[in-house]
Amino acid sequence: MSILCLYDLCVNEVGCNGVGLEAFSVMLKTDCFNSRSTKWKRHWERLKTTWCRPSLFRHLTITKALLVAIILTVISLIFLSYHLMMLKSTYRRPNPPKPVVTCHLNRLQQSLFMPKDHSSHASVRIGRRVLVLVESQYTKLAKQIACLLESSRFEYKVENTGRNLPMLTHNDKGRFGVIIFESLEAYINMDHWNRQLIDKYCRDYSVGMIIFVHSVNEYAVEKEKVPGFPLVLRYNMALKDYRLNVFTDLWRMTRPGEIIGGDLSEDNWTVFEYNHSAYEPLAYANASPPPYVDPGFVLDNKTLVPVLQDRGTFDGIPRIFFGNDLQFWLHRLVLLDALSYLSHGKLSLSLDRYIQIDVDDIFVGITGTRMVVSDVEAMVKAQERFRKDVEGFHFNLGFSGWFYQHGNSLENAGDEKILEYKDKFWWFGHMWRHEQAHKFSQEHLEKSMLYNSQFAKEHGIQIQHQYAVAPHHSGVYPVHEPLYESWKNVWEIRVTSTEEYPKLYPSWRRRGFIHKGIMINIYMTHLGNYGNDRLALYTFESIFKFIKCWTNLKLKQVPPLELGIKYFEMFPEEKDPLWQDPCLYKRHFMIWSANKSCDRLPKFLVIGPQKTGTTALYTFLGMHPAILHNFKSPDTFEEVQFFNGNNYYKGLDWYMDFFPMPENTTSDFLFEKSATYFDNELVPRRVFALLPKAKLITILIHPAKRAYSWYQHQRAHGDPVAMNYSFLEIVKAGDSAPRKLRELRNRCLIPGIYVQHLSRWLEHFPSRQLFIVDGERLKSKPIAVMNNVQRFLHIEPRYNYSAQIRFDQKKGFYCQVMDENKIKCLGKSKGRQYPPMEEEAEDYLRSFYRKHNIQLSKFLNKHNYRIPDWLERELSS
Numbered sequence: 066m067s068i069l070c071l072y073d074l075c076v077n078e079v080g081c082n083g084v085g086l087e088a089f090s091v092m093l094k095t096d097c098f099n100s101r102s103t104k105w106k107r108h109w110e111r112l113k114t115t116w117c118r119p120s121l122f123r124h125l126t127i128t129k130a131l132l133v134a135i136i137l138t139v140i141s142l143i144f145l146s147y148h149l150m151m152l153k154s155t156y157r158r159p160n161p162p163k164p165v166v167t168c169h170l171n172r173l174q175q176s177l178f179m180p181k182d183h184s185s186h187a188s189v190r191i192g193r194r195v196l197v198l199v200e201s202q203y204t205k206l207a208k209q210i211a212c213l214l215e216s217s218r219f220e221y222k223v224e225n226t227g228r229n230l231p232m233l234t235h236n237d238k239g240r241f242g243v244i245i246f247e248s249l250e251a252y253i254n255m256d257h258w259n260r261q262l263i264d265k266y267c268r269d270y271s272v273g274m275i276i277f278v279h280s281v282n283e284y285a286v287e288k289e290k291v292p293g294f295p296l297v298l299r300y301n302m303a304l305k306d307y308r309l310n311v312f313t314d315l316w317r318m319t320r321p322g323e324i325i326g327g328d329l330s331e332d333n334w335t336v337f338e339y340n341h342s343a344y345e346p347l348a349y350a351n352a353s354p355p356p357y358v359d360p361g362f363v364l365d366n367k368t369l370v371p372v373l374q375d376r377g378t379f380d381g382i383p384r385i386f387f388g389n390d391l392q393f394w395l396h397r398l399v400l401l402d403a404l405s406y407l408s409h410g411k412l413s414l415s416l417d418r419y420i421q422i423d424v425d426d427i428f429v430g431i432t433g434t435r436m437v438v439s440d441v442e443a444m445v446k447a448q449e450r451f452r453k454d455v456e457g458f459h460f461n462l463g464f465s466g467w468f469y470q471h472g473n474s475l476e477n478a479g480d481e482k483i484l485e486y487k488d489k490f491w492w493f494g495h496m497w498r499h500e501q502a503h504k505f506s507q508e509h510l511e512k513s514m515l516y517n518s519q520f521a522k523e524h525g526i527q528i529q530h531q532y533a534v535a536p537h538h539s540g541v542y543p544v545h546e547p548l549y550e551s552w553k554n555v556w557e558i559r560v561t562s563t564e565e566y567p568k569l570y571p572s573w574r575r576r577g578f579i580h581k582g583i584m585i586n587i588y589m590t591h592l593g594n595y596g597n598d599r600l601a602l603y604t605f606e607s608i609f610k611f612i613k614c615w616t617n618l619k620l621k622q623v624p625p626l627e628l629g630i631k632y633f634e635m636f637p638e639e640k641d642p643l644w645q646d647p648c649l650y651k652r653h654f655m656i657w658s659a660n661k662s663c664d665r666l667p668k669f670l671v672i673g674p675q676k677t678g679t680t681a682l683y684t685f686l687g688m689h690p691a692i693l694h695n696f697k698s699p700d701t702f703e704e705v706q707f708f709n710g711n712n713y714y715k716g717l718d719w720y721m722d723f724f725p726m727p728e729n730t731t732s733d734f735l736f737e738k739s740a741t742y743f744d745n746e747l748v749p750r751r752v753f754a755l756l757p758k759a760k761l762i763t764i765l766i767h768p769a770k771r772a773y774s775w776y777q778h779q780r781a782h783g784d785p786v787a788m789n790y791s792f793l794e795i796v797k798a799g800d801s802a803p804r805k806l807r808e809l810r811n812r813c814l815i816p817g818i819y820v821q822h823l824s825r826w827l828e829h830f831p832s833r834q835l836f837i838v839d840g841e842r843l844k845s846k847p848i849a850v851m852n853n854v855q856r857f858l859h860i861e862p863r864y865n866y867s868a869q870i871r872f873d874q875k876k877g878f879y880c881q882v883m884d885e886n887k888i889k890c891l892g893k894s895k896g897r898q899y900p901p902m903e904e905e906a907e908d909y910l911r912s913f914y915r916k917h918n919i920q921l922s923k924f925l926n927k928h929n930y931r932i933p934d935w936l937e938r939e940l941s942s
């Protein structure tokens with residue numbers, strides 16, 4: 066009431082300004098003060114005489130006017146939004162679009178064109194990889210080719226035609242199943258040596274070429290002969306009525322027999338004319354008048370050939386020429402069949418395709434966008450139609466029960482309708498209130514899921530596929546461990562999906578992974594496209610029809626759990642996750658718990674190898690006030706050993722828990738050392754994915770000494786093989802030796818092939834991020850080494866090690882100065898006492914490592930590293 070009175074008072078002030086004071090006074094009295102005491106009336110009179118003085122009028126009028134305007138605006142906004150809502154709920158949407166794709170061939174005619182099987186014995190000699198030779202990696206076509214190969218999960222290598230060719234063979238096997246040339250010009254103009262090499266490779270290993278032919282830019286050049294081939298190119302053609310040649314053996318995934326009627330979108334097609342029996346058309350088209358024609362232009366009414374096959378009878382190399390790029394959609398299908406055909410089936414994809422359509426967020430959504438009864442009925446009918454193309458098809462519905470009956474009356478009826486038809490669909494659990502998982506504790510998440518479970522029970526919804534989806538994909542990737550635990554505890558979830566791994570874009574690079582026994586797949590759409598505009602129904606129906614007309618693909622559906630299992634059977638290489646720093650990608654950061662911080666990740670790593678002095682370096686680094694090391698792991702000799710072995714599967718949270726939160730995130734340096742990282746094949750890629758900016762430090766000593774120290778280490782730990790065999794017996798063990806002995810030999814010798822491991826690290830990291838410590842100098846001149854390490858790490862101010870490290874006669878090594886009278890050396894497992902290496906073993910190892918050491922010195926020179934003293938001595942002896 067008091068607020069109302071104040072408003073009235075303000076209105077009265079406007080009145081004071083001469084717009085009818087009397088009328089407003091009356092209103093005020095009636096509305097606000099009528100029932101009040103005379104005390105109030107007297108007060109009012111006083112106010113009126115003071116406030117309505119002419120000098121005050123001008124000043125107060127603006128304030129009053131503003132207030133009135135605000136009040137009126139608020140009232141009209143409320144009024145408008147109410148009416149808009151009402152309008153929206155009664156608004157009839159225009160009729161949704163109907164798919165227009167229609168096949169020209171009936172089922173019987175279609176059955177005449179059965180998919181060809183390209184597999185033959187020739188595929189045994191080639192790899193499942195494609196070599197793509199381009200003039201530049203950045204052209205549109207080069208990217209389109211890469212995108213198609215990546216989405217098909219074909220391995221490929223892109224090389225510039227100007228450069229040397231990569232190794233084409235390995236162990237008498239061709240490494241590449243098909244060679245793609247991004248342009249005919251690049252092939253024809255290749256330098257003589259490379260051209261000979263590639264042609265010979267194709268003949269020797271029965272490998273085919275795919276060549277794209279581009280029209281020349283000058284319109285004056287209409288025709289051109291291909292040098293060395295009985296082939297003529299006609300440039301810059303406009304085409305219409307594109308159709309495939311039904312009488313070739315190429316069509317596997319592509320179904321011929323249809324026609325793309327009318328003009329094709331581009332007018333720069335190249336068509337092929339030939340005079341040799343090696344050639345066979347793969348597609349036909351007719352000429353269409355170009356947009357600008359000269360007077361006297363006569364349209365060629367011959368049948369033209371925009372895709373041509375060279376069966377290889379001309380010069381022994383099968384080829385397929387494309388007269389346009391992959392912008393034309395049908396060429397993508399043709400390219401996949403060309404890959405299959407030319408690789409003798411090595412690069413073929415299965416014709417069985419599994420589909421799952423999740424309709425996420427059932428019952429969720431703001432009023433006006435939710436499903437009404439007719440939407441639900443349309444969905445049921447669409448599902449029945451889809452079953453004609455996809456055996457046993459079901460929409461997979463994810464629900465958040467709290468939102469049930471939270472729409473307007475029509476939408477609430479829609480909610481009821483869905484439940485009436487509940488048994489027609491598959492269902493999966495979502496969050497009760499559509500919560501973003503990363504914001505909540507396990508306790509909250511479990512409660513939310515239990516509410517949803519309860520809702521399902523009360524409404525008879527069957528949830529049986531051990532599948533769930535997280536709202537906004539939150540918590541799936543980047544991983545929020547409580548979500549995974551809650552899923553397992555409440556729903557026994559074993560499979561989920563996200564489009565965030567490894568990143569949202571580009572979409573063709575999205576992949577799955579397995580974490581803590583839950584399989585993560587990729588597919589997902591949203592309710593809005595069913596409830597509101599029905600775009601999804603239209604899209605999927607069009608896709609299904611299109612697939613039926615133009616391909617031999619068989620669409621199938623299996624329950625989500627089965628699909629998850631199938632997915633990882635098809636792509637086993639995807640099982641292992643590749644953790645990335647969530648702070649490096651905005652979208653990931655948004656769906657990562659606010660309690661976590663990327664400042665708890667190391668800025669540098671000491672990567673090993675084992676027995677080179679890594680513990681001494683770790684200890685000296687830890688003395689620096691600005692350097693913080695990991696908490697020691699009780700399980701793996703104090704090292705974290707995250708990037709190798711099974712710890713990696715424990716996830717990012719597990720790793721970050723090994724680090725303290727730095728007090729100053731810019732000047733403090735977190736680090737860890739795990740000597741096992743250096744020679745593990747998986748580690749460089751994993752480290753780069755998570756810590757692309759990290760600096761790396763490795764230590765190299767003579768590999769023979771390293772091997773011997775490692776052998777002594779194994780003996781000290783009671784390794785039974787090391788206890789039973791001498792060092793010489795181990796290093797000289799042949800391939801017929803017992804398996805355990807061979808395994809120990811490998812673990813002993815392989816880390817010392819330094820060049821192999823360093824090359825792997827530099828495949829991922831730039832050399833400026835890797836520092837190589839000479840391990841002999843670390844022993845003899847640790848103060849100088851530590852100064853260099855500080856310089857490499859850019860740590861300021863420098864720590865003065867000269868007063869902090871001192872040589873200890875008894876230990877025979879440098880140790881940490883604790884105070885004037887006390888020093889602390891490394892434990893007895895570092896700097897062990899053992900007899901010198903036998904001369905025979907030393908000679909054997911020096912010759913074993915010789916060629917690797919030569920390569921190492923070349924590698925170090927190439928990357929501008931200093932050659933360690935021990936290597937220089939070794940190579941000059």
Ligand SMILES: Nc1ncnc2c1ncn2[C@@H]1O[C@H](COP(=O)(O)OS(=O)(=O)O)[C@@H](OP(=O)(O)O)[C@H]1O
Nearest residue numbers: 675676677678679680681740774878879895896897
């Ligand atoms: N200051 C200092 N104190 C003690 N030991 C030192 C030092 N500097 C280098 N070294 C050499 O380090 C060798 C052990 O290497 P690592 O620490 O890398 O071993 S491990 O892989 O972590 O087990 C160890 O090997 P062994 O002599 O065979 O025991 C030492 O030679």
